[in-house]
Amino acid sequence: MHPLLPSLAAACLYAAAASYQGLRLKQRSTINRRILAMLGVLALLFHASSLFMQMSAPSGLYLDFFNAASLIAAAVILLTLLACVRIPVENLLLLLFPLGFLTVLLDQFMPAGTSMPINESPGILAHILLSITAYGMLTIAVFQSLLLLLQDHQLKHKHPSGLIKNFPPLQTMESLLFGFLWAGWGLLSLSLLSGALFINDLFAQHLVHKTLLSFFAWVVFAVLLWGRHQLGWRGHKAIRWTLAGFCLLMLAYFGSKLVREFILHI
Template identity: 25%
Template sequence: MSIPVLLYTLSTLGYLIFMLLRREGWQRWGFVLLCAGFISHAGVLGWKWSQKGFLPIYDLSGNLFFCAFVFAGVFIALRHRYHVKILGIFVASVTMGLSLAAWLLPSAYVMPEEAYISPWVIIHVAASFAGNAAFTLAFAVGVLYLLLERRIKEKRKDIFFRRLPSLELLDKTGHACIVAGFSFITLGLATGVLYARSVWGHFWSWDPKEVWSLVVWLVYAALLHGRLSSEWRGRKAAKMAIFGFLLVLFTFLGVNFLFTGHHEGFTRIGS
């Protein structure tokens, strides 16, 4: 578990140096290390899966560890098309933070309920995480957009101005993240709902997580619609992406700690 953490840390360092010194080479190293971390991460997950017989996502530690994995994966996939280099520093550090937390948190050795061990659950979790990851990226891009926009407006040239790409690229990247996130979260919701029907016999049980996920889904649907109907572009879109992310964050963690429901077990902390 510690190898990916180490690689992510090195990757973060690489990106930091790139940010400070603006040497292209460091950025490339950062990315290579991130990919290496991702691959080793996959290895660790696979190994655990084979050891335990199920994917270890049923406590907070395992949950975060898997979350970091999906996050890095989504970024790597997106970076291919939308080359916002500076985003790497955010992704690498968040991935590092998540995997580090997962590593430090004690894991709860609880055998999951029979109902939760199913490929459908894995798809549901992976899709939801990927959706959240994409929304997180959209949030980061939105913040970068606002940073750069303010600098252009105020005619201030500092390190952010020099390191950030164009507003247009940031806007497009943010939009792409939201489209991807929305698709994933839709898939996550759909699998969740269908699976609930097959196990418990009903589609919807007004579980807090379900409700909040629906709210998130509606907000992003509105955001996408807003862009299509021409209003929400640039600054406004960036702000909305940031707002949406706050909801995502709450739905992902807050709901589990504040309410009870059938997602509760997933953030169990071992003792």
């Protein structure tokens, strides 16, 4: 089967899920969680099928710029759908379903980069999996911080929209943000540790800048979590630190892949 069909199916289901959720929030009516979850899971299954067909190669795992973006988006949506079973984070999906829609179509229709297939040891593959999971968890934290920023702004100006009225209390939203940050920081720590253990030559593999930027992002998140624990950081300060760490992390991964695959062609 050609990956075009599951890609289009995933995009349509993501669009349907986002439209359903957005319409219900606009009408200030209750969202049927089963319908939302069903649409999200079906979209994710088609998304995963498309990714499998595009990334599988006889010589290894093909992971170019758009494959990586689509894979991380799928991981983020999967983690959020799993989290929805236990904690009230359904509102994150209103931002994540369009992300899935966009990345699955870009992966299908944009020209491929010059990335070579990955045929590495289990240790390297574990490092890649940890990295993707860490990026996914920290991406959820960033979206959570943006929703928290919107909620705080509207509550201060006393004109909450229908979307905000469906949010949990501000304190709960903030606690969820730091829960995601702790999980993402822990996974990022394991990712950096596995990279140090299993990657032999950073210079030969053009990974120095990626590793340094990822380490700087790790430091930013560590300072933020320390500030929360020791100094009670919250609100706008916590959001600014979250966005700063995330920008460093995305620059480390996507910035390096963009330059290598589309500018330097290596």
